[in-house]
Amino acid sequence: MLAAGTLDALPIKCQSMTEIRHQPAAPTLVRTLVPGAAIDAHRHDEHQIVYAARGVVAVTTGRGTWVAPATRAIWVPAGTVHAHQAHGELELHLVGLPARDNPLDLTDPGVLAVGPLLRELILAYTRDPHDDSPPRRRLRAVLLDQLRTSPQQPLHLPTPRDPRLRALCAILHANPADNRTLATLGPLVGASDRTLARLFRTDLGMTFPQWRTQLRLHRALVLLADDTPVTTVAHACGWSSSSAFIDTFRRAFGHTPGRHHRLP
Incomplete structure (x- = not known):
């Protein structure tokens, strides 16, 4: 399992x-x-x-x-x-x-x-x-x-192959609300922000902000499935406000997080 x-x-x-x-x-x-x-x-x-x-x-x-x-x-x-x-x-x-x-x-x-x-x-x-x-x-x-x-x-949500990128993604998997930039995270995994930005594009086919949004949406779906309140989900996944989370969620899934709770 x-x-x-x-x-x-x-x-x-x-x-x-x-x-x-x-x-x-x-x-x-x-x-x-x-x-x-x-x-x-x-x-x-x-x-x-x-x-x-x-x-x-x-x-x-x-x-x-x-x-x-x-x-x-x-x-x-x-x-x-x-x-x-x-x-x-x-x-x-x-x-x-x-x-x-x-x-x-x-x-x-x-x-x-x-x-x-x-x-x-x-x-x-x-x-x-x-x-x-x-x-x-x-x-x-x-x-x-x-x-x-x-x-x-x-x-x-693609899985990285480069070990530096895997280490960075693991940090954010552990805390999707982590708002640190690539410049701040880079020294923790032994790579510059320019190198990491390039790896996101070549290894994962998306930019760092796009990948982080995907991670946060995935985690939001998991938390909502456990009946976590919308405001709690927004905070736990790193959105600055509930309204910002609701707007991103609606664009991705076509409905609000509140309606997601009521889906069959």
Whole structure:
């Protein structure tokens, strides 16, 4: 099991290949997990859609972490070693798709927007996974059509490879509210601010402020899943005010943190 609150790829990297479970078929099912529960690192020969109808799910791979509330789903391509973690009471819906079916044409994990129709299709399709009737096959066809038009969301928290960058990111993982600049943090990890800024762009594909915002949004989702008050979340994640947090959260997820508490 992963430790509660883990939000990086270290647990997967520390497991030997013999410890990583291989399940050829990606299951289609509904599963309930208690807060902090986890599904250890494993891989499938098929694609999988991971959706949290209630709570927040984190999917960790060797390349980083993807976190999704009820308005998002996570696409896990065939062959990807990944682990799941529950934040809040998690109602987890998994949809397995044969490797030949890739409606998104994605070879890397990604986060997809889930509107009301796609949500209902996922819930209906996972309700009776052993049903192979013509109506369910038609339901699957509509589900694939909806996936093809689902916009991708930039909610990836990548894992750095450079040891100096890993050390710096670990400091901020421990305290997302840390507002120190790269110039101040650099001496702690043995790199200049210019070097670190370059590493964020080349190693992680984003700027330092963009990465820190992603980290804070991920942590905010986790805290909200545990019913932490919005003002407490804003302070714990480093926003200067609740209004600033609410504005950033709305832009990222399309709704306010207060409404997030009331999502199904």
